[in-house]
Amino acid sequence: MSYDCIVVGAGHNGLVCATLLGRAGKKVLVVEAAEQVGGSAITREFHPGFRVSAGAHLFYAMPNSLLRDLKLEHYGLQWAARAMRTTVLQLDKGPLSLAVGVADEETPGLGGSEGLALASYQAKLQRFAKALVPMLAAIPPRLGTEDWSNRLKFLKLAWQVRKLGRHDMREFLRIIGMNVYDLLQENFSSSAVKGALAFDAVLGTNFGPRSPGSVLTLLHRMAGLQATGQNAIAQPQGGMGAVSEALAKAAQGAGVSIKTGLAVQKILVDQDRTSGVQLQSGEKIGAKSVISNADPKTTFLTLLGTEYLDTEFVRRVQHIRTQGLAAKIHLALNSAPCFTQISAESLAGRLIISPSMEYLEKAFNHSKYGEYSTAPAIEITVPTINDPALASRGHVLSGVVQYAPYALKGGWENQRQRFMETVIDTLEAYAPGLRKSIVGAELLTPVDIEREFRMTGGHWHHGELAFDQFMMVRPVPGAGQYRTPMPGLFLCGAGSHPGGGVAGLAGRNAALQVVAEDS
Numbered sequence: 001m002s003y004d005c006i007v008v009g010a011g012h013n014g015l016v017c018a019t020l021l022g023r024a025g026k027k028v029l030v031v032e033a034a035e036q037v038g039g040s041a042i043t044r045e046f047h048p049g050f051r052v053s054a055g056a057h058l059f060y061a062m063p064n065s066l067l068r069d070l071k072l073e074h075y076g077l078q079w080a081a082r083a084m085r086t087t088v089l090q091l092d093k094g095p096l097s098l099a100v101g102v103a104d105e106e107t108p109g110l111g112g113s114e115g116l117a118l119a120s121y122q123a124k125l126q127r128f129a130k131a132l133v134p135m136l137a138a139i140p141p142r143l144g145t146e147d148w149s150n151r152l153k154f155l156k157l158a159w160q161v162r163k164l165g166r167h168d169m170r171e172f173l174r175i176i177g178m179n180v181y182d183l184l185q186e187n188f189s190s191s192a193v194k195g196a197l198a199f200d201a202v203l204g205t206n207f208g209p210r211s212p213g214s215v216l217t218l219l220h221r222m223a224g225l226q227a228t229g230q231n232a233i234a235q236p237q238g239g240m241g242a243v244s245e246a247l248a249k250a251a252q253g254a255g256v257s258i259k260t261g262l263a264v265q266k267i268l269v270d271q272d273r274t275s276g277v278q279l280q281s282g283e284k285i286g287a288k289s290v291i292s293n294a295d296p297k298t299t300f301l302t303l304l305g306t307e308y309l310d311t312e313f314v315r316r317v318q319h320i321r322t323q324g325l326a327a328k329i330h331l332a333l334n335s336a337p338c339f340t341q342i343s344a345e346s347l348a349g350r351l352i353i354s355p356s357m358e359y360l361e362k363a364f365n366h367s368k369y370g371e372y373s374t375a376p377a378i379e380i381t382v383p384t385i386n387d388p389a390l391a392s393r394g395h396v397l398s399g400v401v402q403y404a405p406y407a408l409k410g411g412w413e414n415q416r417q418r419f420m421e422t423v424i425d426t427l428e429a430y431a432p433g434l435r436k437s438i439v440g441a442e443l444l445t446p447v448d449i450e451r452e453f454r455m456t457g458g459h460w461h462h463g464e465l466a467f468d469q470f471m472m473v474r475p476v477p478g479a480g481q482y483r484t485p486m487p488g489l490f491l492c493g494a495g496s497h498p499g500g501g502v503a504g505l506a507g508r509n510a511a512l513q514v515v516a517e518d519s
Contacts, residue, residue: 011039
């Protein structure tokens with residue numbers, strides 16, 4: 001059987017892409033190597049009776065417009081919590097709670113001047129993030145072309161910055177290439193505030209607070225929050241797998257066929273154009289277009305093969321920085337964790353262990369030498385507070401841990417347990433008695449993330465978010481607009497613009513490019 005389009009991988013971007021192609025009248029097949037759809041956005045049991053969002057554990061990046069267009073709530077998506085607050089844990093004083101995207105000059109725990117500084121800072125960066133939203137949602141312009149449509153795209157990008165006004169435009173251009181450490185030093189004296197805001201700039205990256213470009217990654221995250229509106233930051237009922245299940249139903253509603261448990265061995269080429277895929281079973285399936293939700297290295301170097309690509313292009317792909325630096329820990333608990341001085345409302349939100357920028361920078365320093373952090377920074381959720389059905393008894397704790405290098409000196413096999421104990425010790429310091437309540441535990445290092453979710457290097461963004469791997473040069477020049485040097489082959493995964501997070505924008509934009517080619 002032959003199709004108009006085959007989408008390789010049923011992650012959220014692949015499902016979004018397939019849905020929109022199906023609505024455009026295409027005959028679409030999605031093939032997924034795993035037994036369930038979703039990629040890293042899945043809910044699975046990690047200990048008998050305890051279920052968790054295995055990869056991504058919070059929903060914050062999909063624009064409301066796309067959420068409505070896909071009709072995910074019609075297909076069963078419900079929310080356990082929305083607009084979750086962020087609380088910074090501190091050992092020597094009470095926690096500091098920050099509302100997402102809100103300039104709050106009366107934040108509890110802050111003095112009047114610091115509260116006013118936070119309000120001013122939040123308002124300014126929200127304006128900058130708002131200017132980035134259209135840029136992140138759009139198909140980037142192509143470099144090195146005289147085409148007027150691309151020139152117009154560049155003008156639109158420039159206009160997003162120019163319409164900030166003279167003062168804000170100058171400030172935006174001043175800070176966009178800065179490190180977040182210097183930016184926060186300019187604005188605050190509170191270590192807790194600086195630690196919390198810096199953490200959001202480095203989460204999921206290979207950056208520390210002093211790394212150039214960390215303001216860019218902060219604004220990238222804030223733009224995602226801006227686009228989601230009331231859903232920032234949200235917890236889906238049933239975990240992140242519920243988002244993927246709703247996406248799959250939306251795709252099937254558009255006439256898309258989805259087959260799981262089928263791994264693609266290679267992308268087929270006939271007369272210098274893609275002609276379909278070959279499965280590991282040997283079966284060949286024909287298609288005019290192939291859209292890969294796999295990371296760029298897997299797509300070009302493994303599935304397609306370097307023999308079909310220019311040597312310089314292959315070199316660029318080989319040098320995409322894809323080594324992850326974040327681990328994931330899941331704890332099955334027989335009772336709710338008791339974080340010191342934390343209210344029930346805060347426990348239902350997002351907790352952060354990043355008490356200062358110095359703490360965060362020290363945690364990052366280890367990774368420079370291939371070592372894990374001995375005092376890691378952690379993003380914590382207790383999803384069962386909002387969604388008790390995730391555990392038949394007790395509670396689940398889910399944490400993203402910075403920093404855990406993919407290429408750990410000495411390897412993860414011999415150091416996995418020691419790192420897990422380090423993470424639990426860190427949690428125990430803020431939640432006395434936690435260790436005694438643990439009935440099961442799972443640690444996913446970047447190596448495990450690579451294996452389980454088929455991401456080269458275990459990087460959640462399929463490639464580092466940095467100026468040289470951003471927008472029109474993401475993942476590399478020559479493949480920056482979801483098209484590739486191989487006619488008929490497109491990219492739709494997180495390795496393309498605008499990057500990771502369960503946003504769906506790469507999938508949507510790739511579908512637009514496929515339809516445009518056929519029109």
